[in-house]
Amino acid sequence: MNTELSEAWSLFDSGDPQGAMRALRAAADGLPSAELAPLAGRLAAAAGYDDLVEAAAALAGRPDGAAQLYDFGYACIERGVSQLAVPALRQALTVSLSRPPRRRLFGRGRPSPRQVLLELAVALEDGQRHAEAVTLLQEHDRLTADWPDRYLLVHNALMDGRLDLARQVFGSLGAPDEDWDEPADRIRRTLARATDATPADRQDLRGWHYTLTGGLLTTLSPYGFQAGMTGRWAYLRDSFESCRHGLDRLRAVLAATGRTPASVALLPDRGSHALGLAAARLLGLPAAPYRPGTPGALVVAYDLNNCDPELVAELFERAPDEILYEHATCWTDSPAVSADISTLLAQVAIAPWESGMAFTEDGEPKDDPADERSPEQLADAILADAAEPDEGDGETPADPEQALTAFAARVNGSWLTGSRDRIRSAGPVRSSSFG
Structure with missing residues (x-):
C-alpha cells in the first residue's frame, strides 16, 4: 500500500477522520482513484454522505469504469473534497475519449467526454488550480461550446492572471442565454476593473x-x-x-x-x-x-x-x-x-x-x-x-x-459598480497559509 495512503488509514483507525482526510487529499494525485475510494467511502459514511459512500463502493467494484469514475468525482465535488475528484475525473476523461459513448440496457450510459471535461475543470477551479484548468480546456477546445465551457476558460484565465487570454476568449463568445447573463456581466465588470487597476x-x-x-x-x-x-x-x-x-x-x-x-x-x-x-x-x-x-x-x-x-x-x-x-x-x-x-x-x-x-x-x-x-x-x-x-x-x-x-x-470610475460578488479564489497572487 502507498505510504501516504497507509498513513491516512492509520489516522482513520486511530479516531482522527480530519487528519485522515488531510492525508488522503495530499496523496490523491499520486494514487489510482480506486485505491483511495474505500477510505473515502469510510470517511463519507462517518459523515453521513450516502451519495459518496455509494459512488466509492461502485468505483472499488469497477476501477476503470468511466461512469463509476465520473460519479465518484462528481460526489467528491458535491461534498467539498475536489482534490479527490481530480484524479478520478482525469481517468474518466481518458476512458471516455478512448471509447465511444453507449447506453446501458439498464441504467444510464457512460458520460460524454464534454461532460467529464467540464466537471474536471470545476474540480481544478475549486482547488485554485487555475493554470491547470486553463491548460485542460485549451487542450480539449474541440469538445467545448461557448457557454459554460469557454466561460470557464475565461474565469480561470482571470484567476491565473492571464488578462490577455481572458479578454481574447471572452470577446469571441456568442451572446449568452438568460442563465448566463449574470456571469457574463461579472466578467465584463472584472475586465473593466482590470483596465483601471492595471x-x-x-x-x-x-x-x-x-x-x-x-x-x-x-x-x-x-x-x-x-x-x-x-x-x-x-x-x-x-x-x-x-x-x-x-x-x-x-x-x-x-x-x-x-x-x-x-x-x-x-x-x-x-x-x-x-x-x-x-x-x-x-x-x-x-x-x-x-x-x-x-x-x-x-x-x-x-x-x-x-x-x-x-x-x-x-x-x-x-x-x-x-x-x-x-x-x-x-x-x-x-x-x-x-x-x-x-x-x-x-x-x-x-x-x-x-x-x-x-x-x-x-x-x-x-x-x-x-x-x-x-x-x-x-x-x-x-x-x-x-x-x-x-x-x-x-x-x-x-x-x-x-x-x-x-x-x-x-479606479474610481469602475469602483462601487454591480453586485458584491463572492470570489473564492486567492487569484494570481499566492500567499503562504497554514492548515
Missing part, C-alpha cells in the same frame, strides 16, 4: 484584489513579503492601533474618491458596532443600526464572517451610494459578499477585544484575556490609539498612503 505583476496584491473583487485594499502586511506572504497575513493578533490605522486609511480613500457617506450603519455584533461607532466619530457622521437599502450608508464590519449570514446576504446588492467597509477580510475563506473597502487580508485575525495568544517583549507566548468593555468603550479605545503604521520586518516594500490614494483615484 495589475503590475503577480505580486501586485492591491491591483489584483481590486480587479477580482472590486474592493480597495487599504493596507499591506509589512511582514514576510519575501517569505511568500506578498501583503497578506496568515495569523494576526490585531490591535486597537491597527483598527484606528484602518479608519484613517478609510477616510483617505473617501477623500481621494470624492465619496461622502450620509451616515454610518452599525451592525449588531459587538466588534462591528464598536468599529462603526469609532468610524462615525472620526468622520463626523451620524450612526444608526443597519437597515437594508439605506441610501448613502457606510456599513462598517470588523469581520463579515462573524456577522449574521442573513444580514450579510442583504449586502449583496448595493443600495444607492452605499459603501461596505470591512476591517479584517479572510482570504482563505472569503465572506459571502466582497467588501468595497478592506483594511487587511488575513487567514486568521483575532480582534483586539477577543481572547487569544499574545507575546511578551521577550517573545514568550501568553494568554491574552478578552476585553469585556462595551462597544462605546471599545470605540473610545480605537480612537485613543495613535494611527502609526507598523514598521514591519524591514524587508517588505513600503506602502505609503499616497500610493493608496493614487490607486483609489485611478
